[in-house]
Amino acid sequence: MVSAVLGTVLGAAPAQAADGYRYWSFWQRGEDGGSWSYATQGPSSARPGDGDMVGFRFAVSEDSGDATRPRGMADFAAVCADTPATDGTKRVAVVIDFGTATDAPDRRTPPTPRNECARVREDATAGDALASVAKPLRYNSAALLCAISGYPEAGCGDKVNASVGAHAAPKGDGGTADGGGSGPSAGLIGGLAAVVLLGAAAVWQARRRRA
Template sequence: MPFAPRTRVARPLLPVVALLLPVLVLFAMVGAAPAQAADGYRYWSFWQRGGDGGGWSYATQGPSSARPADGDMIGFRFAVSEDSNDATRPRGMADFAAVCADTPATDGTKRVAVVIDFGTATDAPDRRTPPTPRTECARVGEDASAGEALAAVAKPLRYNSAALLCAVSGYPETGCGDKVSTSEDAHAAPKGDGGKADGGSGPSAGLIGGLAAVVLLGAAAVWQARRRRV
């Protein structure tokens, strides 16, 4: 008989523990899961577009190899990208006719519309506002490369030892294809009032708190039911 009260108190606790255990495990998993950061690169991407006003296509050749024709458009965009599939296109809808309207055709040369997009402050290494995007009409020799067309309107250019385009019109001043963490840098999710990145892949604290509240309410109901039966 002296042990009966202890048995009545301990037995109702078992379903409470069973209900709380999944929530505790979930908290542990969320706290232990590290944030995964994808690797990207901050660089000038090279794009091509025909004079018919079609969309931009990521160039399959480098600027020094590509040979645009008279009436073509080439574009350069500075941004952080994981790869060519993730690369950011130059902004603006200007076509060849608009860019080269004041540059008449002449024999022995070709005209190439050049779009130069310096990106946004998010793309910039120092987070400062970059130069304003601009368009130029390059008049170059008939056999000139895209790189030569760019050099005709956007000096100084800077290349590294592997012929990677590092700077256009001197921007940026340093760096060349620098590796960055895209989840923490240019592609970071907008931040809410609490300073945490929204849209994460894990369960939110509000969701877990709600689950815990539901479980606790259920545990209380079980406890009350057991007391009535006792």
């Protein structure tokens, strides 16, 4: 009886939120503004044109569909207003959003977001543009971007265990909620308590019928 109730209660318990990963996501935006688009190429292969914008956001996300966009509304004209065009080069606006304390590995306040205008050679990649304004960069052996301007100091695409009820914040702003604990969820604890009560009631009813 109790085992059957246990299966029913646990089956009805809230599902665990999917695990996420803490990493730098890469975004692109044209000179005419508009919204950020998740890049289909990595920064080491994407080649933005003169007047384009590239963005980098550090956050906890499940995947590219859940990734959090860089914050701020600055456009190319504002970021590169003091950087005149020159022959043989291109200007790329680089937006760097270090995320929130919720996203940070140690929950500390991250660096302030930055907007930089990179003037690079015409065939430069987004990674080249980033390196020209935000060193030091850190990559892993698989060419995954791990740190910008030395942030974070360690780790690269680390897995983060999501707690029950945790969900990514809206993509336009803010960070993502995540939980690092490995203890039992509130839903599971509540379910087990209900099992104990129902089991006790079943025993009491059985004794009453025998009496």
